[in-house]
Amino acid sequence: MSWMHWTGPTAGFFISIALILTGMTVWQYFSPSVERKGFLPIATTRGDRLFIGLLTSAFIHLAFIGMTELHVLVATAVSVVWMIILMRWG
């Protein structure tokens, strides 16, 4: 694994992604998601909203890093709030 140059934060990042995906799979198995229309312009399933959330979160981080001097954890906090809003009402 040394060629991949793992660090604590990147390992944590990928473990949490893996946990989210596993969690979503289990959730999907026990209560299948229904496609519905929220504030997003398209009808989405739970998995669609997760994907949209992760992708927009990545861009939120890039925007914070590129345009402000704030700590990156501020972007993470904003992303978490955004993710919750999106999953619940998106």
Add this chain to the structure above:
Amino acid sequence: MNKIENNKAWFFVIPVFVVVAFSAVIPLMTVVNYSVQDIFGANSAFWTGTEWYREMLRNPDLQAALLRQFAFSFAILAIEVPLGIGIALLMPKKGWAASAALVLVAMPLLIPLNVVGTIWQILARSDIGLLGWSLSSLGMDYNINANAADAWFTIILMDVWHWTPLIALLSYSGLRAIPDAYYQAARIDRASRWAVFRYIQLPKLTNVLVIGVLLRFMDSFMIYAEPFVLTGGGPGSSTTFLSQALTTMAVGQFDLGPAAAFSIIYFLIILAVSWVFYTAIMTLQKDKSAQQ
């Protein structure tokens, strides 16, 4: 009916899973790891956090390359998609002429990318190249090594020549798949040629065009060999697209950290644009079939 639950077939997916893991997922993870460190060798790496991302996002050269890249991709899409559909409509439908047309149209697709670059490089030379010589003889000051507009014109023309056949072939196969009954119904209604195209052929082409547009967008967004051979990114940096800027950094200067950070940003942009394209077209289609 009693159906026995047997999901052993899922094990057949394992080889694909392993291949994708090794070819895509693990390299991508590695790139993420590299992007947050400054790596000097196998055993010396320093944590830099988001520093490379900040540097890359604020690098004016890369911002310019990104804008240029979008301009290029949208320009070639705007030309290739209508032109490809047009060619497909004009191609003969049956007999030996259909086969001959297919082979002729498919020809540019068979040529390797850097060979295409070389062909056009020679073609554009004003001393021996047909295109360059003709334009110069007409009194035009055509020089792709000195004039950015000429370089852009030639690169776009080259891409159109190389890749319009892909759209044309996809559209052609889409057109052949339309049952004759639609055309018969249109004839009974005395539909005009335009109405047949607008309400029968174009809607039936949506699926193949989704694939065509996505393929062409992603491919043109990653274009490297052709402009590299044709203009080398010049004059100045007027035709340096994203992948060439990235390669210069990663291979030329061996700055793995910044190059990795830049790759991640590049990947996210392609992912986002492709997803928006795909969702937009699929949603349009769903709305349309709901109306019918």
